[in-house]
Amino acid sequence: MSGVVPVAHARKYFFRDGMNMEKEVLKARNIYKSFPGVKALQGVDFTLREGEIHALMGENGAGKSTLIKVLTGVYTKDEGNICLDDKEVSIHSPEAAQKVGISTVYQEISLCPNLTVAENLYIGRDGKIWKNWRSMNKAAKQLLESLDIPAEPTEQLANCSIAIQQMVAIARSVDMKCKVLILDEPTSSLDENEVQKLFGLMLDLKKRGVGIIFVTHFLDQVYAVCDRITVLRDGKLVGEYLISELPRVQLVSKMLGKDMDDLSDIKSIAKKYDGEDSGKEIFSAHELQSNADIKPFDMSVKKGEINGFTGLLGSGRSECVRAVFGADKVIGGYLDKNGKRIKVKKPIDAMKSGIAYLPEDRKNDGIIGELSVRDNIILALQVLKGPFRPFSKAEAQKFAEEYINLLDIKTASADTPIKSLSGGNQQKVILARWLLTHPEYLILDEPTRGIDVGTKVEIQKLVLQLASEGVSVTFISSEIDEMVRTCSRLIVMRDRQKVGELSGDDVSQQKIMSTIAGD
Amino acid sequence: MKIFKKLIGSQIMLPLIALLVLVLFNLIWDPSFFAISLGANNAGDPILKGNLVTIFDYGSELAILAIGMTLVTAASGGQDISVGATIAIAGSVILRIIRGNEVNVDTMKAPLIVAFIAAVVATMLVGAFNGALVSFFKVPPMVATLIMFTAGRSIAGWINNYDNIYIGDPRFKIFGGVVPGFPVPTAIIIALVCMIVIALVLKFTTLGLYAQSVGINEKSAKLNGINPIFVKFLTFVLLGVCCAVCGLIQTSRLGTINYSNISLNIEMDAILAVALGGNALGGGKFNMASSVLGAYIIQFLTVTLYKLDVPSTAISAYKAVVVIILVVISSPVVTKKIKEMKSRRNAKEAARKAGVE
Numbered sequence: 001m002s003g004v005v006p007v008a009h010a011r012k013y014f015f016r017d018g019m020n021m022e023k024e025v026l027k028a029r030n031i032y033k034s035f036p037g038v039k040a041l042q043g044v045d046f047t048l049r050e051g052e053i054h055a056l057m058g059e060n061g062a063g064k065s066t067l068i069k070v071l072t073g074v075y076t077k078d079e080g081n082i083c084l085d086d087k088e089v090s091i092h093s094p095e096a097a098q099k100v101g102i103s104t105v106y107q108e109i110s111l112c113p114n115l116t117v118a119e120n121l122y123i124g125r126d127g128k129i130w131k132n133w134r135s136m137n138k139a140a141k142q143l144l145e146s147l148d149i150p151a152e153p154t155e156q157l158a159n160c161s162i163a164i165q166q167m168v169a170i171a172r173s174v175d176m177k178c179k180v181l182i183l184d185e186p187t188s189s190l191d192e193n194e195v196q197k198l199f200g201l202m203l204d205l206k207k208r209g210v211g212i213i214f215v216t217h218f219l220d221q222v223y224a225v226c227d228r229i230t231v232l233r234d235g236k237l238v239g240e241y242l243i244s245e246l247p248r249v250q251l252v253s254k255m256l257g258k259d260m261d262d263l264s265d266i267k268s269i270a271k272k273y274d275g276e277d278s279g280k281e282i283f284s285a286h287e288l289q290s291n292a293d294i295k296p297f298d299m300s301v302k303k304g305e306i307n308g309f310t311g312l313l314g315s316g317r318s319e320c321v322r323a324v325f326g327a328d329k330v331i332g333g334y335l336d337k338n339g340k341r342i343k344v345k346k347p348i349d350a351m352k353s354g355i356a357y358l359p360e361d362r363k364n365d366g367i368i369g370e371l372s373v374r375d376n377i378i379l380a381l382q383v384l385k386g387p388f389r390p391f392s393k394a395e396a397q398k399f400a401e402e403y404i405n406l407l408d409i410k411t412a413s414a415d416t417p418i419k420s421l422s423g424g425n426q427q428k429v430i431l432a433r434w435l436l437t438h439p440e441y442l443i444l445d446e447p448t449r450g451i452d453v454g455t456k457v458e459i460q461k462l463v464l465q466l467a468s469e470g471v472s473v474t475f476i477s478s479e480i481d482e483m484v485r486t487c488s489r490l491i492v493m494r495d496r497q498k499v500g501e502l503s504g505d506d507v508s509q510q511k512i513m514s515t516i517a518g519d
Numbered sequence: 520m521k522i523f524k525k526l527i528g529s530q531i532m533l534p535l536i537a538l539l540v541l542v543l544f545n546l547i548w549d550p551s552f553f554a555i556s557l558g559a560n561n562a563g564d565p566i567l568k569g570n571l572v573t574i575f576d577y578g579s580e581l582a583i584l585a586i587g588m589t590l591v592t593a594a595s596g597g598q599d600i601s602v603g604a605t606i607a608i609a610g611s612v613i614l615r616i617i618r619g620n621e622v623n624v625d626t627m628k629a630p631l632i633v634a635f636i637a638a639v640v641a642t643m644l645v646g647a648f649n650g651a652l653v654s655f656f657k658v659p660p661m662v663a664t665l666i667m668f669t670a671g672r673s674i675a676g677w678i679n680n681y682d683n684i685y686i687g688d689p690r691f692k693i694f695g696g697v698v699p700g701f702p703v704p705t706a707i708i709i710a711l712v713c714m715i716v717i718a719l720v721l722k723f724t725t726l727g728l729y730a731q732s733v734g735i736n737e738k739s740a741k742l743n744g745i746n747p748i749f750v751k752f753l754t755f756v757l758l759g760v761c762c763a764v765c766g767l768i769q770t771s772r773l774g775t776i777n778y779s780n781i782s783l784n785i786e787m788d789a790i791l792a793v794a795l796g797g798n799a800l801g802g803g804k805f806n807m808a809s810s811v812l813g814a815y816i817i818q819f820l821t822v823t824l825y826k827l828d829v830p831s832t833a834i835s836a837y838k839a840v841v842v843i844i845l846v847v848i849s850s851p852v853v854t855k856k857i858k859e860m861k862s863r864r865n866a867k868e869a870a871r872k873a874g875v876e
Binding site: 325327347357364365366367368370371375382383384386387388 | 725732804
């Protein structure tokens with residue numbers, strides 16, 4: 001990571017004198033916050049020291065977001081006090097939070113994509129209408145250079161990568177003299193390279209004495225940059241730990257509130273499918289190629305087998321399965337089912353031959369936000385059944401209730417719009433949608449992304465159980481340990497090309513890494 | 520009681536309240552507003568008369584258009600502003616066929632059904648044109664339909680050489696008047712048939728689910744095997760059919776056509792009906808009954824204003840005031856406030872109950 005830490009002289013003027021890693025910059029004590037029917041925070045303490053990166057961890061619904069929203073003035077706390085530099089502050093709005101020096105950068109970037117980088121850095125900060133554009137651009141250039149952010153002040157923000165956009169948002173906060181910087185899931189839409197760049201910037205800010213609160217679902221990232229971890233569970237504080245004192249397994253068990261021994265070895269416990277036709281190849285792709293810029297590839301899946309595509313983000317894993325499902329335009333090669341060629345040009349063709357596909361981007365490709373959980377569950381089966389044979393409301397309700405119970409989906413009712421569910425429960429609804437079609441071949445692209453640890457384990461177990469019942473599964477995950485735990489065969493992708501296949505004992509973290517790296 | 524509870528907080532509540540206000544206002548102002556009597560039309564056939572009959576009779580076109588407009592809005596997230604011009608084309612096609620080569624026609628020269636089918640084909644073509652631009656070429660609906668909005672009335676005039684046609688055949692006048700011996704205006708029956716047809720279509724096909732899915736999340740709908748291009752295209756074609764029906768009623772009412780004035784500005788009322796029904800104009804979820812109710816409310820309002828002797832030129836201004844009120848009531852800010860008030864009251868009640876126990 002040292003490669004990305006920038007030249008020292010340019011950022012000299014940012015350093016604060018007498019920085020002290022033990023100085024507590026933000027102290028929140030005994031914070032209570034309730035919503036109708038939910039006690040979101042119950043006496044939570046949180047301490048942030050100068051120049052530290054502090055991970056805030058917990059499952060969905062543990063109270064992370066609520067705590068952050070209290071700290072940034074989106075919500076008003078019911079009880080408790082917040083001190084900044086030993087002075088009690090009252091924060092009633094996000095603007096007030098910024099004024100006292102608490103800035104937030106959200107996962108969804110809240111800048112204006114149609115303005116330039118410099119405009120985004122300075123707009124709306126001084127309340128003046130007149131701007132000296134040239135001096136603004138100059139100041140922006142200086143700021144960007146000092147933080148080693150590779151962006152031009154006059155470039156339109158929309159043309160920058162997501163990582164750069166995020167860094168610009170951070171630069172804006174830093175330049176507003178923030179003492180506390182909150183990063184809420186900043187890495188979930190970044191690739192490995194971009195994450196490293198962001199970490200470089202975070203470490204740089206840390207040296208300048210900014211206290212950073214880092215919220216993420218990725219354990220690797222926590223252990224890569226953080227100094228301390230605060231764990232919340234069910235709205236209560238579990239504890240604050242130094243990173244060196246809390247091994248991963250313990251962190252997970254603290255988040256879940258139970259020991260997660262079963263998490264490590266679910267594969268060996270799971271039953272293997274033992275029907276007569278086990279081991280028989282049911283779907284195979286030959287020289288398949290789509291218009292999504294991937295090289296032609298072969299792949300196959302056997303009855304009751306779980307295979308996986310692995311590789312870095314952008315290596316072409318998703319594009320491969322999208323080609324199999326007909327989600328992208330297929331421009332070459334073909335697909336066999338039981339040795340016979342089938343025509344898959346669009347998703348409906350694939351669905352009719354028994355393929356189901358849970359897409360990577362849940363929000364944009366998966367859920368139909370305003371529709372009810374019920375309609376979201378029956379959608380794929382309804383489409384298969386055809387436009388002239390709609391399910392009656394009672395039938396649909398029956399299906400919905402069955403799967404709400406089966407997958408333990410937490411929703412007020414089947415009528416609730418899916419967008420008001422938490423990420424993990426939305427994912428279960430999409431999963432239910434495809435399970436309802438009783439697929440022979442289930443493709444799961446990042447089914448565990450952005451959801452809490454408990455649901456992740458549930459989904460992995462479900463996948464293993466489906467396979468034991470004879471469903472063939474393709475499983476894709478960014479977290480290699482998940483792949484190792486579930487898949488019996490792996491296709492490794494690099495630079496939009498299949499570079500290898502691993503099976504048996506070769507399915508291990510070590511081997512995967514070295515194949516991805518190409519050693 | 521259960522039905523009542525279900526109604527509260529449902530989408531149809533807003534148009535229902537608006538309707539109730541209009542009804543109450545008229546009851547207080549002049550209860551005779553609601554009187555219905557049996558009279559006779561110019562030809563001597565019995566016909567029901569009264570304000571309510573007028574509302575339902577002259578609200579028919581708007582209600583029929585609202586059906587198509589709701590589907591287009593749901594699936595494409597935009598509106599078709601060419602419906603008035605499309606009605607002109609439909610009317611012109613009908614007259615072109617039944618007039619033969621004459622200008623003053625006493626008996627139709629071709630069966631009306633042929634003329635109507637030709638009009639349906641013509642408007643479906645217009646709908647297909649709009650639909651293709653929107654669904655395949657991804658032109659924003661308002662821009663795409665602007666083409667027909669501008670050109671449609673010229674096309675309508677061109678179909679009949681801009682002739683000043685008059686159809687005197689009493690059989691043709693049935694659709695804008697009454698069937699001899701049956702006093703309910705035919706337009707009301709036609710609108711009713713259209714509503715029944717769309718209700719059946721929504722019940723026995725998945726059009727509603729597909730249109731909403733496409734309108735809410737096109738990419739996701741596609742990955743579930745729905746063809747978004749076709750669904751959007753289809754809604755525009757269906758709206759075209761609605762226009763043909765309106766064209767028949769409109770020309771039948773007058774026995775003639777004024778190419779530049781027939782159904783002028785009706786597209787705005789049709790869009791307003793969808794909005795009054797509480798449907799998001801950005802697409803997605805819709806409630807067909809609400810839209811149709813919205814259409815009749817607009818007509819109710821118009822008739823009420825006429826009764827109050829508001830000059831016809833000023834009616835638009837009064838309508839605008841009502842629209843402002845309704846739009847503000849259904850705006851996100853106000854609905855959020857109402858929701859907050861509700862949840863606070865519920866919380867209080869729960870606390871009180873807990874205290875009692």
